[in-house]
Amino acid sequence: MVVGAVEQIRAWQPRVPGIVEVLHAHFVGHVYPMHAHNSWTLLIVDDGAVRYDLDRHEHGVLGSVVSLLPPFVPHNGQAASARGFRKRVLYLDPAHFSEEMIGFAVDTPTFADPLLHSRIRRLHATLHHPGEELEAASRLALIHERLRDLLRGTDPPPRRADPVLAHRLRELLDSRIVEGLTLADAAAVLHADSTHLIRAFSREFGMPPHQYLISRRVDLARPLLLSGMPARDVAATTGFHDQPHLIRHFKRILGTTPGYYAHSAAGLRAADEPAYR
Template sequence: MSTLQHAWLGDYEINSVHCSGLTFARHSHDECVIGVNLVGEENVWLDRREFVAGPGAITLYNPGQIQGGGAAEGAPWQFISLYVSAEQLAADLGLAHVEFDRSLCFQPDLARRLAVVAKGASSGDVLVRELNEDALVVLLGEVVGLSGVRLPGNAAAGKSLIGRAQELLAAQLHQSLPLDHLGEALGLSKFHLLRTFQKETGLSPRQWAMQLRTRRAKGLLRNGMAAGEVAHQLGFADQSHLNRHFRAAYGLTPGRYQSVAKR
């Protein structure tokens, strides 16, 4: 018996599986596959080699590699599989191409963080899913680095380029600005945009845009604009979305803030 949860984070397909005794015949994929083993042991067959991946192991498969294996009959097994084209992964990380040099890495902490991101993929909140997509890109940079692929050095973006990024985000507050569009405008990959922006501000671009939305919402509410109109004007999904993020930032709902501000 097995339970499968399937989701997408941007261009990344994610399967979360809870099962016992599941095995796979020898097969291959067109995409890069990253397996995250959380519970149990997987007996892996990969290109005529055999090895065991226990809890905390991350397995890496290049497109076209023949793989197979699984857990012993009756043995509990929990794992996550991520699928992405080699071209997309390379573009997101600022690489000309990607090819894993290692097929097994034992990284329990990284595996745990990948599991948290995978869980966030099932959230009904669009912003939560987008933030987990950002986190996944950064984590995959770590995975690819551990696999033997050398990542490009950090771009010397500096405060001026991050300032330009903030200008672009501020101009598009009424809608979510995709990371790849922002990266193209600045000449940075998603990975280096996220790393550089976080280094300069302590936030991801989407987190920074959300704090600006809530800050501007505060001013509009103080001036008497209805919460529903504020939500629409600033690109919140709906009024409840505004309520959730406003309360998280300021400790009270927009309605309560308006009643206090009128005194």
């Protein structure tokens, strides 16, 4: 929705448990009055700078700084200069944070943490594409973990290998290639913490669970494309959200599109057919 000549807003509700809403906005003249949310507000600024008051203290967000505003605590906000700002916001479900975190966030609502900032940017990039719910949930779990460590001011605990759990998760993914599964379902079935699942699998197999699942779906798609099945039907048959979802990952893994891949087989079949006079 275009608000004015230089002010734009895009908001949506992704199908990712733990994310209430996503907001991408470009503001120049707008000034937020004092207000409060019933969710956690995780904010990064892509251009310009934002200043806001929280609990009678002034804070700012720019560059690689991340801001986390707790629920039910009033705050305002506006551009720190006449050039305005571009921001990306995740509104997060309070159920994923303990109440003690609110006090920590009021005291320290901003973090100059490159790792956290990178994880948030990667999650936003994932949220642009439907069908990537497992990847988005995995990235969100790691963001939650990092936020809890930063708010408590504690070092992350040592990461231990767990090859048995990693292989159990791979077996579960192999049994659900087409229908897929959520990170929460996998954690419940395997009685494991979500972030531990992600780390154990990545350490054992050199890729995160969502990437493994996508690669297995591409494996299923290849022979179907070579057999002449239309790409849109292949996408539906192998668990992809839609044809663009299949195309994006097929090209990323194999370096070519499903259409070109299938066309190469059609050319070979034509060459093998006998010539009749």
